[in-house]
Amino acid sequence: MTVTEKPDWYPMWKELGLDIEKHDQLLDILPDIFKAVYIDAQINRPEGMGFFDFVVGDIHGIRVSELKKAKEKGRKIIGTFCLYIPDEIIFALDAIAVGLCGGTNFSNYASEDLLPINICALIKSALGFGIGNICPYYAMTDILIGETTCDGKKKAWEILSSYKPVYVVETPQCKDRPQARAHFIEELKGLITKLEKITGNKLTAEKLKKAMEKIKTKREQLRRIYETRKAETIPISGKDALLVSQIAFYDDPDRQIQMVGNLADELEQRVKEGNGVVDNDTKRILISGTPMAIPNWKLHHIIETSGAVVVAEETCTGTRYFESEYPKIKGKSTDDLLELVADRYLGINCACFTPNDNRLEDIKRMVKEYKADGVILYTLSFCQPYDVESIEFEKILKKEGIPVLSITTDYSSEDENQLKTRIQAFLEML
């Protein structure tokens, strides 16, 4: 894919009912931010990042036009906000899943009257994008699939349902219990019934199996990227790896398999050649906490312009996205396969669950695997599940001799200098 003159997307955006004036403002800001964070502040980037740069450069264009074409052919577009909604099921029904979380406070003006002040930046942003008609992906969706992973999102679906069809999947709270698993499987069946109605398609074991194989392959490519980050030679910046994860949430899975796969090939080669993006003695940071939706690159940018490098993200836009996996995809019926799907998703350790000791174990394991010199626990303000866990985790990790810094922030730039000071002090201590 080569970067050429962008087509005129205005007719499409107008057809989608976007607020063109606000949308123009949004698209005016993004290139400068991207250039400052990704282009000017980095050297020796992998060539394979060219594709991802291109995707950002045309963020509301080519992918949206693909969705439009698919929609014209009768395919349904399904918006999701959390990795607990299995893409496998959506694609198996020949629909297209698009992750819709928002990573900038630009859109907050459209949601501020609908939400309390004390709610997380991600929810404010996502609702603002949708309700403010500045997100063509949201505008393209036929239905939004919510979940019950946190109080804020659970109640946000009620607001969104005044604007769009919304279906909520009840995700479990005590996931390790057999009754929670049984309940989750019933909920997935409810989702299937809903999606069958919307798509007019019927789920079969064959279709589900095929979709499971494809999404698994997609996850495997992301896993390959992360594997290379464990090496002494770090072949990709944290910022770039984060961008790859962020784009995985809404790009076409087949293209993702190809392009992330290509990047993984390159990174594996780089590791062999010892061709890193930073010196091998650069301090290695593991980030753990709340997701970072595009274009939330704030923490990575501060860390990586302070002389350190992010080697892994124990987040939903990081390892939680791909680590849990099917042992083997086998089963004669959709029921058999759904058990595999449920177990794969229940294998993800999010702070929305109680207890969630496995997340702490994940962090400890990742510190070793990625040879991290320190951990930054990252919490979006007002995200109570991660906020509570960070207090206990910080104490335990410190006790075990792992340097930790806890950061609670949002999408504003007001605290950037303060964060930079704290992070630099932390890095000097390592």
Place this chain on the structure above:
Amino acid sequence: MTVTEKPDWYPMWKELGLDIEKHDQLLDILPDIFKAVYIDAQINRPEGMGFFDFVVGDIHGIRVSELKKAKEKGRKIIGTFCLYIPDEIIFALDAIAVGLCGGTNFSNYASEDLLPINICALIKSALGFGIGNICPYYAMTDILIGETTCDGKKKAWEILSSYKPVYVVETPQCKDRPQARAHFIEELKGLITKLEKITGNKLTAEKLKKAMEKIKTKREQLRRIYETRKAETIPISGKDALLVSQIAFYDDPDRQIQMVGNLADELEQRVKEGNGVVDNDTKRILISGTPMAIPNWKLHHIIETSGAVVVAEETCTGTRYFESEYPKIKGKSTDDLLELVADRYLGINCACFTPNDNRLEDIKRMVKEYKADGVILYTLSFCQPYDVESIEFEKILKKEGIPVLSITTDYSSEDENQLKTRIQAFLEML
């Protein structure tokens, strides 16, 4: 029961491991607050309130000593924090349920290192009471039963479990679905198994039925109190009615049936006689929102010293505690009965559920039933479920011509003057 010289409770408190110094400070403050709020600021109180005044006057004494005696006879004390944990099941197993929520920020010093700043006052207080060893009820419990009604509490159980045995009942999120009901019943069975182990008793249909009858009768007495508040003549202040509800959470059910029943008799008589605590043209306020744990009387006190009266509370320490009821208690097996229990509890409309339109219907119905002139939507800061609902509810109620004021606050006294100003302006508008 007559108020006599209080026994020396210090040996009991010391035996329970209370922090005597801090506990003394707490008990030093309470009588003055109670006197100012309940005694000095009210006239013509029902005689039946004498019992409840006595209970507050000896708040950590006689009831705790009863629990001690029960415990010495082998009965187990079960701490709960939410009305979704069925007292019926606990009492059926010959254990004693004690509601443990905290309503003062006095205890926050003991929990502040364990919790984020952005978490609701009730959780900070409850954890502080427990961990700070200043609550003899908490100290008396053999186990704490948590639930998954909100993010803050869900994660708080993880903290508490370092100090006490904790068992969590997964309460549903989308309660109107059959799979949620089935899951909740399984969770109640899990609770029964846990409690059977702890108590050494076995649940039978007969025992459960008997406990259901008793707790139902207890709820009926509270309902009688509230019924009298619908009358033109208001026979009890909101403050006093709130206190009755608050004490219902931890007092002996048999005594509650008797004493709340006596009070109800008196109030019914007062209504007949036209003997109100305020003039009949006093503005009538319905409060709706988050629970008010003892001694949180802040909002009621401001309203009722501003010339209005609270006629009902659509809260967990109000109508949510008793409105949902068994149609008839019948069933041959514990399984039959558990379905009734589940349905009774799932009939309560808390903001923890999605959707929760029925709560709005409850408010509208109650405005009519209690002839409310206005509604105050009350939210404890950082309680996201109620915070989000209040925004939408305020708009809808206003559209229907019902005056509404939204208040978000905590247990501090810092905003009292500001609240008083806002509430007085609201009352003048009615």
